[in-house]
Amino acid sequence: MRNMLNIVLFGPPGAGKGTQSPMLIEKYGLIHLSTGEMLRDEIKRGTPLSEEIKHLIEAGHLVSDKIVFEMVREQLEAARSPKGFIFDGFPRTTKQAEMLDKEMADHDTKIDMMIALQLDDETIIKRIQRRAEIEGRADDADVSIIHTRIKNYNEQTAVVMDYYRAQGKFHFVDGNKTPQDTFAAICAVIEKVTK
Ligand code: ADP
DSSP states (O other): OOOOOOEEEEOSTTSSHHHHHHHHHHHHOOEEEEHHHHHHHHHHHTOTTHHHHHHHHHHTOOOOHHHHHHHHHHHHHHOOSOSOEEEESOOOSHHHHHHHHHHHHHTTOOOOEEEEEEOOHHHHHHHHHHHHHHHOOHHHHOHHHHHHHHHHIIIIITHHHHHHHHTTOEEEEEOSSOHHHHHHHHHHHHHHHHO
16 A cells, blocks of 8 residues: 555635645645646646536536546646645545545555535635635536536535545534634544544
8 A cells, every 4th residue: 555645625615625635745744636626727728628617617516527537637646746635526426426436446545534624614615605706617606507516516515525524524613703713623534534
């Protein structure tokens, strides 16, 4: 087993995964794999799949497991001697979690832990609306699309927590706090698990 630290950073849309990831990368020397960023990049580059992806994201729906997994696999292959990965916004379905486990095993490594940020719907909506003003993402701009994303999270994505719970890898952190306090709580989990 290669000596890596592989973390699934989990939580509803707007939970703060994109804020925490750079801090974790810096502290632990990990590679950041954000499927949301990969998909937005695909749209920007106007690849053959970009129209389909754009349509789904702007409606607040998930992109297919197959498309997402191909992108993740490519990035995993491209990484040379990584210390480990932070998976941000992925896996978002049980199928994706199963594919990731298999891919990790094929590379003689594994997922060490899932850290799930938990926060109230009200805070989520407020944060996404603030982000809409800063980043200008189309899927952040409309409150009915935000509701669709939260609904899809509850219906398709929240079950991924059970998947990792069954493997004894689930940890949760209160995401309602400040970025610094949340970061400290995440680091405390990592230290405990890797001790
Ligand atoms: P947020 O954390 O606000 O949901 P992301 O950047 O993680 O933002 O995701 C934006 C959108 O990209 C999602 O609403 C979804 O449409 C799509 N997406 C991202 N990751 C995945 C994934 N693993 N599987 C399917 N769709 C995804």
